[in-house]
Amino acid sequence: SGDNEISSDIIKSLNDYSSTKFFGYDKLKCEGKCLSIIKNNKLSNNLKETEKGDLIFDTTVFYAESGGQKGDIGEIKSDNVEVKVLDCKKINVAEKVMFMHKVKVIKGEINIADVLNLEVDIENRKEISSHHSSTHLLHEALREEFGINVKQKGSLVSNEKLRFDFNLNHPIQLNILKK
DSSP, X not given: OOGGGSOHHHHHHGGGSOOOEEOTTTXXXXXXXXXXXXXXXXXXXXXXXXXXXXXXXXXXXXXXXXXXXXXXXEEEEOSSOEEEEEEEEEEEETTEEEEEEEEEEEESEEETTXXXXXXXXXXXXXXXXXXXXXXXXXXXXXXHHHOTTOEEEEEEEOSSOEEEEEEOSSOOOHHHHTO
């Protein structure tokens, strides 16, 4: 969650907005209106070339980090603006969920209410998806070998690797580890 990365005052200011509409299961591109800009943990009206900050849109295709799975990366663009998306996190605001895009402006300036094109890095998404599927396959294989006592206790799923944490109610025999 991105909640612990921003101040409670900013979270309160987001109360006026609805939850971010997420289309990332069906699409890798969408248009979104910029609702909020956070720079140096303060609300801002703009983010200029070379600056880093956080953007919240009314809609997104960027998967936000969740359950050990890394958030998407990609680009946000218009004719005069180019923004690199470095990560995406979720913010819980009352009963709503908003997606916070961690960005760096490459070209131009982004302002509140700008409507821009959001696009996920397809190759990165494919790598993360394959590692996500692999965690499920690994969990099932462990359950087949050791029974239902294998319990997942965490994971890391990124474009580069996966880590699967589990516990078992007995030690694993050395001859099984060497299989």
